[in-house]
Amino acid sequence: MASGYAAMAETYVEGIGSINSLGRAGFNKDGSRKPYGCTSMANARRNAVRRLVNRARGLMMSRGLLPRTSVWVNRPELEKHQNELYQMLLEKVMNNAVWVESAPSAYASRIDGSGLRTMLAEVYA
Numbered sequence: 001m002a003s004g005y006a007a008m009a010e011t012y013v014e015g016i017g018s019i020n021s022l023g024r025a026g027f028n029k030d031g032s033r034k035p036y037g038c039t040s041m042a043n044a045r046r047n048a049v050r051r052l053v054n055r056a057r058g059l060m061m062s063r064g065l066l067p068r069t070s071v072w073v074n075r076p077e078l079e080k081h082q083n084e085l086y087q088m089l090l091e092k093v094m095n096n097a098v099w100v101e102s103a104p105s106a107y108a109s110r111i112d113g114s115g116l117r118t119m120l121a122e123v124y125a
Helices: 041-062 075-081 083-094
Strands: 006-013 017-020 098-102
Touching (some): 075 083
Antiparallel strands (some): 006 017
16 A cells, blocks of 8 residues: 555646646556655645646747746746746646545545546545
8 A cells, every 4th residue: 555645636727728747746647656655745735736837837838828038947946036937837727726635544546637527536445
């Protein structure tokens, strides 16, 4: 059984579509639980939000939805030097995010990342 906390979010961003945070915060890209999750639910949620922001930023940059002056920088630098852009991205991804959270004692071993809004979790006991 997986240990640690895990969180996954899916959101819709206009111009991009649906994105999710799989691959971080205690879940693998295929939706299975990582053997070791985050040390707290707050850390798991923070990691999931960071994943969403980076995915949204990358997709928006590739589609020309961000100002041409935007260049890719690591997230800490983005927060520090381009805080307005970071806050805008954060608002976009958090606006209608749907969350799935899993504690160390939960038996959810896999999350179906496709269509999260209709099917939140597959539980295998």
